[in-house]
Amino acid sequence: MRRPFIAGNWKMNKTPSEARELVGELKDMVSDVDDVDMAVCPTFVAVPAVVDELEDSDIMVGAQNMYWKDSGSFTGEVSPQMLTDLDLEHVIIGHSERREYFHETDREVNMKVRKALEKGLKPIVCVGESLEEREEGRTEEKVAFQVWSALSGVADEDIPEVTIAYEPLWAIGTGESASPEEAASTIDSIRDIVEDISPGAEEKIRIQYGGSVKPHNIEDFISRTTIDGALVGGASLTAESFAGVIKKCQNRGPNR
Numbered sequence: 001m002r003r004p005f006i007a008g009n010w011k012m013n014k015t016p017s018e019a020r021e022l023v024g025e026l027k028d029m030v031s032d033v034d035d036v037d038m039a040v041c042p043t044f045v046a047v048p049a050v051v052d053e054l055e056d057s058d059i060m061v062g063a064q065n066m067y068w069k070d071s072g073s074f075t076g077e078v079s080p081q082m083l084t085d086l087d088l089e090h091v092i093i094g095h096s097e098r099r100e101y102f103h104e105t106d107r108e109v110n111m112k113v114r115k116a117l118e119k120g121l122k123p124i125v126c127v128g129e130s131l132e133e134r135e136e137g138r139t140e141e142k143v144a145f146q147v148w149s150a151l152s153g154v155a156d157e158d159i160p161e162v163t164i165a166y167e168p169l170w171a172i173g174t175g176e177s178a179s180p181e182e183a184a185s186t187i188d189s190i191r192d193i194v195e196d197i198s199p200g201a202e203e204k205i206r207i208q209y210g211g212s213v214k215p216h217n218i219e220d221f222i223s224r225t226t227i228d229g230a231l232v233g234g235a236s237l238t239a240e241s242f243a244g245v246i247k248k249c250q251n252r253g254p255n256r
């Protein structure tokens, strides 16, 4: 049984006080939601305020990144224990913006995934093709490679703890989402890869779609049984639109 999972990636937005205000509004709006897993991923500095504000809420808190070492001389980095100490459950790993602007490699993504799992954090691993790769018909090849690399060396029993977010790069922040058919077909291909890696895990692992998800189009995605939810950027930055996305995922039945 895979429960729908909607996570908000705030990226480099919201000061700690703005973040507190946002989740203060959000928790009231979704207080009746009991069949969707919900998470927000603020910037590191806003995490304590958000954790505090959400103490009495079902909304989980995640980070947008972490380093793959326990501690030490790594100026500017944040360790997994720093996240678990704040009771965080999730951590986004390998977002395309980190891969593009901060040159994060598949190898680093894999190190981070393994370290997160070792420390009891649930990684949300982002994969996706560029426009050029899509136009060259290399979408499935690209995401297959990223999934193989990310899950390399992960124990079979840990694979269902991972969420994969399929985020085509050309759909991020552009207002142009993938079609539900395209998204479902690529996500099916990811499930096939997961099955190759660990037979049976493809039924348990949650795979989200991300890229210009809004309240008006989330139903097109969540209605596909292979799509388990969404990683939401822009629409997670106001309580109203994020609650709008979450509420459209309620009452989805036992098919997942």
Ligand SMILES: O=C(CO)COP(=O)(O)O
Pocket (backbone or CB within 6 Å): 009, 095, 167, 171, 172, 173, 174, 175, 210, 211, 212, 213, 231, 232, 233, 234, 235
């Ligand atoms: O990158 C994303 C989430 O991680 C998607 O961002 P948008 O929803 O703004 O397109």
